[in-house]
Amino acid sequence: MSKKVYVARSPRIAARMLGEEMLVMSAQGSTLFTLNPTATVLWQAADGATPLDEIVESRICSEFEVKPEEAMRDAEALAADLAKHGILLISEEPIPSKSPVQEQHRP
């Protein structure tokens, strides 16, 4: 059985929905990113407690027409990319929340 992977939003980022895209700025280098709708769903669901495969199954496969295996591969690649930029934290253990990012506000 493969190990569970947990993902959490970094407490050191700024984020806001602008139209249909999520704006994310990493305090690390003040770099600005925009997340597409799939990445936004993953990022919003990254609470540190829900394993990535459950996020893919419950949030991504249910909202986007994509096969589970393909969705999981894409999600793992996306999570690794976001982690590389300091936007997401990845661990094989649940990640306790340091800064309670409660909800992402949509204007």
Place this chain on the structure above:
Amino acid sequence: MSVLMQEMGERALRLGVPFSVQLDLTYRCNEQCVHCYLDHDDHGEMTTVEIKRLLKEMAEAGVFILTLSGGEIFMRKDFFEILEYARELTFCIKLKTNAVLIREAQAARLRDLGVESIQVSIYSGRPEGHDAITKVAGSFRRSVAAIRFLRAQGLKVVIANVLMTENMRDHHGVRVLADELGVKYTLDPTITPMMDGDRSILDLKAGVSELHTLFRDEAYISNVDEFCAPPPAPDADSMNSLPCSAGHTACYVSPYGEFYPCVQFPLSCGNVRQQRFIDIWRNSEQLKEIRSIRLRDLSSCSQCAHGSTCTRCPGLAFMEGNMRGPSTADCEKSFARTGIPSKNLLAKKETASPPPRQLVQIQIVPAITGSRLSGIGVPASAVAS
């Protein structure tokens, strides 16, 4: 500004989102800067609860960039409580401070909270020069020490220097200091009238000849020839352009909850203690009027050679008496840059010229009795000629 940030600003404009807000937490300050436009007494600042409610409303309205300023933000005992809550709401936080109250512990906490940048005011590279402006002995030493603490935490720091008559010869020293500290440096020659309309501090403003020299200094201007070139004639696109982001994607809230288009544009649009932030943003008649204004609507500037390139500030124009009028301080900058006077400066020059002798006025004087002349205070010499 990055291309992506510019794109997001344009998108916010299309969507009607208040992308960037400056919130002054207090007007109280531990410095007494000679050029400051604020009344430092506390006339009833918003409470912690009121500010938290406002921050929630701002997040719901879509505000992304939140600049916390003052006064001196660290004068508020609840500053870190406010900042922590703002970060929970995932704002991109920029701070403006004199940094006098920042030591190692505060710098570490700012780093932990993921603050994007901290702007620190430094007015001279010499301690005595800086302290003479802040009127606080030792303020230079403490502010510079704070910058070192912030840098040690890996935080982004920007030194902001306001150029005025008092520190005209000191700006190179501040730039050298910024280089030594490894921080960015900005120099702004804008002096803002007091918020109550008192314009006496404008006497501190750098003159045109000083600006002329500054605008040709390659240490600040990367392409002097381009920067100082005569302006191109305004075309149809520039005539339809917006004066600035104030009231379009940006706004300002005072410590008392007053909602203005910008910190430099004291036209009250409402008060967040009485109305929701988003309701003022969407429904204020003042903001609707500001949003309707294009370059073509400006009385003097639409006819001016500098129309398409001028940095005209609508707030400074408002403080001169007309938000559709010129901002003379910006006219002077355009003149110092290019050597071409603006339409406004030419008009002022004509008005200021001594009027030609109106002999006909003197001819009617003999018809007035001597007692009436003395009654209206006209000296006898005026009649004699």
